[in-house]
Amino acid sequence: MLQAVTYVRSLFGWSKPHLMQCSDGNLYVVKLSSNPQGIRALANEMICCRLAKLLNLPVPDGQVIHIHESLRTQFLELGFNIGDGPHFGSRYISNSTDNPSDEELGSCINIAQAADIITFDYWLDNNDRYLWRDYGQNILVSRGSDSQIWMIDNANIFNGPNWTPESVLDSVSEYRKFWGPLYAKFVPYLDGPNPFDSAIAAINALPSSDLLEITADLPAEWGVTRAELVTLSFALDCRRWNLSNWLLQLKEHFPLWRSIP
Template sequence: MAVIAVQHVRRMRGGAQGHMMRCSDGNFYVVKFRNNPQHVRVLANEMLATRLAEAAALPVPVTEVVEVGDWLVAQSSELNIQLAGNVLRCQPGLHFGSRYVVDPLQGQVFDYFPAAMLERVRNLETFAGMLVLDKWTGNANGRQAAFWRKSRERKYTAAFIDQGYCFNAGDWTFPDYPLRGVYAHNEVYAGVKGWQSFEPWLSNVEKMDQDRMWACASGIPPDWYGNDWEALERLMRCLIERRAMVRELILAFRLSQRRPFLNWRADA
């Protein structure tokens, strides 16, 4: 069942041109629309990859199908998509919603953290876990994270956002390159000393039950993938097979010119 958008709050940054909206459950969501400039499958990718990440015990936002009505679109002048000099009204209907990681009235959120501040992130080790997910799902974009804290907290928590380019965006293919799907700065991988640093997330992916994977795909509105059930089935079959490839893909990143794991020990 979809949650209902009741108020447009503001436009968000990013290629999909999402919008923050307050919804009927009292939460705020970043909503990405079917007529976004990237591809309609970006919505399916967001829901599937985020739910797979959740199944692997990674810190990701809650996802929902968000219903945006005609009246709200008509009454919200900024609820639009800007494309090549044209302004297009956001379509009403069912869209992807990623719950905002903290109520904007109760905390702070940053989408970039300088290396000097990373010591204030309480769950920095999860970047290694998200690398597992990104390599498995063939994320064609750089890894994005939101760093948030409630008003009286000193430490920040990383939550992983923007999974729209997993499965190679609208193509649903897996052109694996070592430097795809990784975070921009090596400092987040400083704690990686060997394969054990990728646990429990690596084992969670390698051993993920097929039924649980299919459950992550259930509930995706069919028009988010063009009503092409066969394409979705092929994608899921690829993901099932790719569970066994994740270590190889991480190793390719480790041996790349980036040299991301400077503290890797041969015996770890």
Template sequence: MAVLAVQAIRRMRGGAQGHLMLGADGEAYVVKFQNNPQHIRVLANELMATKLARALGLTAPECDVVEVTEWLIENTAELSVEHGRERQRCVAGLQFGSRLVGGLMPGQTMDYLPEEQLREVKNLGEFAGMLALDKWTCNSNGRQAVFHKRPREKRYQAAFIDQGYCFNAGEWKYVDAPLRGVYARNLVYEGITGWDSFEPWLSRLEEFDPGIIWGIAETVPPEWYGGDPSAIERLVEGLMVRRGRVRELIGEFRESSRQPFPKWGKAQENVVKGGFGLPGWADDVSGPVM
């Protein structure tokens, strides 16, 4: 059952032009609407990839389907989105909602930290796990994260947000390239010394129960993908196949011009499951479409 939105609080930044809204459950949600300027499928991408991240044990906000009524839209002037020079009212119905990191309680949430503070992030190692998930789900955007700490805490914790461009955004095709789905700053990857740095998330991903993936897909409202069950079936089938390619895709990023893993020794054998060496890829060359 969807969470009912009862109040619009403010417009949020970002390409999907989401709105911060209060749900009937008392929680604050960043809500992305079906007629957002990116694509209606970004709602499905957000719901699926965020739930997959949480199932792997990564720090992503809780999320849900949020119902926004016609009455609330008609009585809230700011509930609109811009398409170029045209402004449209947000459409009523089922939308995607991500819990606001930190909620509305006092605290501090940042989308950028100076280098010294970034190094001290409590769960910095999770960037390796999120890299694995982004490669698995073919995130065609840069990895986004926000950092939150409670009052009197000294260190921030990262929360991974904005999964709308997973599955190649509205395309729902798996087109891979080494520098897709990675965080902009190499610092978050400096602690990676080998495949052990991706645990336990990588092993969980490779052994992910297909039943859980299908269960997550079934929570996506059909209107978010045009009501065509074959489209989401193909998406999930491709996702299951890709569990066996994630190490290869990470290896392509490792060999890219970014050189993101300076502590992963050059002499260490670069091996994927099955004993095959990882090829080097040029940054501007896409991998296979699956």
């Protein structure tokens, strides 16, 4: 488990994250166990990160972060309630923006992965990323010669961190359409015959055992029982077989795709 060794500053966001340097020498955006979304948001973040890594999606490294006792005094002086137990840290992407221009999006070397991101969000029932907000998106665009899109702030997978075994099982056959300004910005780079087919195939190719394995060592303090994780893995296994039908409902937003009989 990584140790937070230096507090840097607070960051903007609903979950009230903080920037810290950790024992591996890297900076992390840390969500505390006391964050306003609830402690299970940390489990959602880690599950999403590990699944994304299996699919080679652009998500920053996620780590369990322990806040060293020497930092607790700093937090108290700053007026923050740390909360007990382990926290979640996402590797900090420097020189980036969460409010990219259309030109910055279009120049990303991995812009084609937008199809994978949309498909992944549908698979994980993410009700948050498709929006466009004046104060920042659930993506980052790193700036430089090899600029790219990064997926961040994934606490709202499973339709939010307050999911239950019953709600995720109900979601297996329930279609929820997620479409909005951010996804619409991706259309010119994805439009064509079957834009989501390869992304769906990659998810369907994952062994069922992997879906359970990635949850095996989540901290118990994050409030998700083993039985709940087994149910969640089963629901994810089932949901992926509905992706083709669900994403077909987006065809109306893609002019070239729509024109193909």
